[in-house]
Amino acid sequence: MILTIRLFGPFAAAVGERSVTLDLPDRFGISVSEIFFLLGEQYPAITDMLKQSFMAVNGKFANTNSIVTVKDELAVIGLVSGG
């Protein structure tokens, strides 16, 4: 399965893309913590930033043990700076 994860702000700047994909073996789903681990492996530049970040799943903050699938809309949310 291929997961697409949207990036914003400093994540997008560090990776140089507005979204990234993870190509994973087919299975029911994957946890948010596993996604963060795989993102860190694939993009070492964001490993430290991921430690202070959250995953948004379908527009809501998710726990690290939440299971997501290809049907979910995913976005990494970290180091926000509005106002």
Next chain:
Amino acid sequence: MSTRAIITQGPLAVAGVFAADGAGAIITFEGIVRPSEADIPNAGRDYETNEPMAEAQLGDLADEAAKSFGLLAVRVEHSRGFVANFACSFRLQIASRHRKEALAAMDWYIDVMKQRVPIWKRPVPMNPQLTDKP
């Protein structure tokens, strides 16, 4: 109790009428774009938002503030995209029966917003061709 959250493109327009029945205090905070960051002059700020999550989060925080502090009304507006120096990019209006809860809620809201709401700002240089990064 009423709450409203809006994200709009570019600088915020001048504030409209904001009122609530029974209010003895109405306060408005406006965030204005600084003309420099770390002593480096800039043309303005660019605000990136994850929508519709950002607007929903602003609204959820408004609801939470209203309930926690016993407010009568909360209205919040935030910009997306480019906002030039000295223009308004954020406005929070709170109505309450007394000033203390409104002032406390104002401080709380802005602190929590900066932790939870998926909005990112970056300074836009005076001459993007020389210093801007992709």
